[in-house]
Amino acid sequence: MKKRLLFIDRDGTIIVEPPEDYQVDSLEKLAFLPSAISRLRQIAEEMDFVLVMVTNQDGLGTESFPEADFIAPHQKMMDILTGENIHFYKVHIDKTFEHENAPTRKPRTGMLTEYFAETYDLANSFVIGDRLSDIELAENLGAKGILIGDKTSERAILSAKNWDEIYHFLQNSARRVHLERKTSETQISIELDLDGEGIYKMDTGVGFFDHMLDQLARHSGINLTIQVKGDLHIDEHHTIEDTALALGEAFQKALGNKQGINRYGHFSLPMDDVLTNVALDFSGRPWLVWQADFQREKVGEMPTEMVEHFFKSFADSAACNLNIKAEGQNDHHKIEGIFKAFAKSMKMAIYQNPDDKRIPSTKGIL
Numbered sequence: 001m002k003k004r005l006l007f008i009d010r011d012g013t014i015i016v017e018p019p020e021d022y023q024v025d026s027l028e029k030l031a032f033l034p035s036a037i038s039r040l041r042q043i044a045e046e047m048d049f050v051l052v053m054v055t056n057q058d059g060l061g062t063e064s065f066p067e068a069d070f071i072a073p074h075q076k077m078m079d080i081l082t083g084e085n086i087h088f089y090k091v092h093i094d095k096t097f098e099h100e101n102a103p104t105r106k107p108r109t110g111m112l113t114e115y116f117a118e119t120y121d122l123a124n125s126f127v128i129g130d131r132l133s134d135i136e137l138a139e140n141l142g143a144k145g146i147l148i149g150d151k152t153s154e155r156a157i158l159s160a161k162n163w164d165e166i167y168h169f170l171q172n173s174a175r176r177v178h179l180e181r182k183t184s185e186t187q188i189s190i191e192l193d194l195d196g197e198g199i200y201k202m203d204t205g206v207g208f209f210d211h212m213l214d215q216l217a218r219h220s221g222i223n224l225t226i227q228v229k230g231d232l233h234i235d236e237h238h239t240i241e242d243t244a245l246a247l248g249e250a251f252q253k254a255l256g257n258k259q260g261i262n263r264y265g266h267f268s269l270p271m272d273d274v275l276t277n278v279a280l281d282f283s284g285r286p287w288l289v290w291q292a293d294f295q296r297e298k299v300g301e302m303p304t305e306m307v308e309h310f311f312k313s314f315a316d317s318a319a320c321n322l323n324i325k326a327e328g329q330n331d332h333h334k335i336e337g338i339f340k341a342f343a344k345s346m347k348m349a350i351y352q353n354p355d356d357k358r359i360p361s362t363k364g365i366l
């Protein structure tokens, strides 16, 4: 998967640009924009953008702006951001004056040539800044521009008053999530893209469970990578339960505010002797109705009692209503049929109508 980038301006975007001289040249002048830290942290932790800082610092290193004056507040800002788990892949600082017309100065892209590589998805990347030159930079990169502050621009894909608006916009711009969940019992890493191609890679340590999660990705069209290091020396319980909890959380995050989704999904499918029915509602309210019994204690290494527990845990953390029924004889068929019908229901429920981005509830919130 190509990487998406967030090119983020510094002054006037992350930190306040001093109105008197536009220079943050002392610790006293260092102040963050409201919600910049908390929203950047959410963006860094929940979304899969590579963060890059791009800033013009007029005449940095000259008498008008000695480097030493710049370093202390800049380093303090970086330390605060790093301490909040906000890591920038690179920080690009242009030190020229505007009249020099340097190729490295925003909105020109001289400092950013490495990002034209095939590994980056510039078309789905964003520049966030408070000036029109930031929006021009986005155009020069083939990316999209987000303006923050009081100004608006028709050339920007979003003119946001604050970081809260930017966060919600980005959250809805791509339904992708990277999630890490660590406890004393399990370490879980999940990558989820709701608008994928059914590409998957599972490694939970429980073979049959992997096979069921493969079905989920394959038949719902999502891209899903799950890696789990669980306490399998005890038993499979924590591994399966915590994977369900993390997966549900990943779905909830990837769905964001659920604008334009179908919300409901249902599917009925046979598998030889078995008939399974799954109905799903991303209602925001967890509930599981379960009507399926198993005769065997385990299928492969997966305890059959953990199948219901998987879906209960998923419903709890995804805040969805799940109604699951299976009838027939063969336990392997029943479980596989349930996962396949769940996947098909999921595909229907998460479908996002590109022409109708309303939230599918008369309450206006889900």
Ligand SMILES: [Mg+2]
Pocket: 009, 010, 011, 012, 013, 017, 129, 130, 131
């Ligand atoms: Mg700026």
